[in-house]
Amino acid sequence: MNFAYKEPLIVQEVAPRDGLQIEKQWVETADKIALIDALAACGFTRIEAGSFVSPKAIPALRDGEAVFNGIVRKEGVIYVALVPNMKGAERALAARANELNLVMSASQTHNRANMRMSCEDSLAGFGDIVRLVQGASAPVSLNATVATAFGCPFEGRVDEDRVVSIARTYREMGIAGITLADTTGMANPRQVARLVERVLAEVPAADLTLHFHNTRGLGLANVLAAYHAGARRFDAALGGLGGCPFAPGASGNICTEDLVNLCDEMGIPAGIDLVQLIRLSRTLPGLVGHEVPGQVAKAGRNCDLHAVPEYVRAI
Numbered sequence: 001m002n003f004a005y006k007e008p009l010i011v012q013e014v015a016p017r018d019g020l021q022i023e024k025q026w027v028e029t030a031d032k033i034a035l036i037d038a039l040a041a042c043g044f045t046r047i048e049a050g051s052f053v054s055p056k057a058i059p060a061l062r063d064g065e066a067v068f069n070g071i072v073r074k075e076g077v078i079y080v081a082l083v084p085n086m087k088g089a090e091r092a093l094a095a096r097a098n099e100l101n102l103v104m105s106a107s108q109t110h111n112r113a114n115m116r117m118s119c120e121d122s123l124a125g126f127g128d129i130v131r132l133v134q135g136a137s138a139p140v141s142l143n144a145t146v147a148t149a150f151g152c153p154f155e156g157r158v159d160e161d162r163v164v165s166i167a168r169t170y171r172e173m174g175i176a177g178i179t180l181a182d183t184t185g186m187a188n189p190r191q192v193a194r195l196v197e198r199v200l201a202e203v204p205a206a207d208l209t210l211h212f213h214n215t216r217g218l219g220l221a222n223v224l225a226a227y228h229a230g231a232r233r234f235d236a237a238l239g240g241l242g243g244c245p246f247a248p249g250a251s252g253n254i255c256t257e258d259l260v261n262l263c264d265e266m267g268i269p270a271g272i273d274l275v276q277l278i279r280l281s282r283t284l285p286g287l288v289g290h291e292v293p294g295q296v297a298k299a300g301r302n303c304d305l306h307a308v309p310e311y312v313r314a315i
């Protein structure tokens, strides 16, 4: 394929939000703050640092205010907060989030399971949030996610026309950023290429994010398909943590260090320090109390060569 791979690929780190939201072991606020600050030092320009949702729905992230107030804001880094409703938006603005990520599923059933409301009610709430943000004293950007955009664990196939039409509705409402999320890893590369091409006909690449889970092992294949189709920004979680607690069978996001390794090996500029990232990923089992799915942190980089064994040198 005649493809130059020169266009930078922007990685938005979502471990502090998607990664930790499903973890059973409580992660101390100070450890969340240290993780976010360490991620910023690796070179990320966008970090989803937490969510402002019901503490009953996601107890693991109930300390959102303390986390946002505790991090050292690094210049040039956009700290994103996931928000489901007006109350969440007010909390996120008070905590000085730089960007709000509003979430609604393409499928009614998953939206009801996750947000306990219909898509229509979610959208009506987003309209109020847009007006709130437009009237805010400090500049705050807006992103909205189409969850289950590539398939729903309850309904199966999701109509592509509906996904495109939701993205269009978000833009018409004044929400610039659009994320297409494969909540439970149902996407395949052909489908991804098709949908990305369609959405890029309406949304500039600079405003589009792809959010893949590696539930069926297709995560990085989907990234490459989307990149070839013109997408430039991708969510990923350190160690491959992550998952939606309200989607049966959910598992981890694509793994950040595996993605950055792919970029480094292929010569795609990503601007992330992989050595530091791997070091940070290796601290995760101590934080969450179990092994994590990422592969490169276990294997090391290609260039991390091993000492030649004595018996080989003797031959």
Ligand code: COA
Pocket (backbone or CB within 6 Å): 021, 051, 052, 053, 054, 055, 057, 058, 082, 084, 085, 086, 087, 088, 089, 091, 103, 114, 115, 116, 244, 245, 246
């Ligand atoms: N932050 C904190 N508390 C919130 C809140 C928010 N954003 N939104 C609602 N609440 C509180 C209400 O104040 C109320 O509290 P009370 O019981 O002490 O009076 C309670 O939650 C119920 O409020 P209600 O508006 O009826 O919410 P609900 O029970 O219908 O749940 C959501 C709706 C959207 C708040 C909830 O489903 C949710 O937070 N979902 C997010 C799930 C998620 O994060 N999934 C993964 C990311 S995609």
Ligand code: ZN
Pocket (backbone or CB within 6 Å): 018, 181, 183, 211, 213, 242, 243, 244, 253
């Ligand atoms: Zn996710």
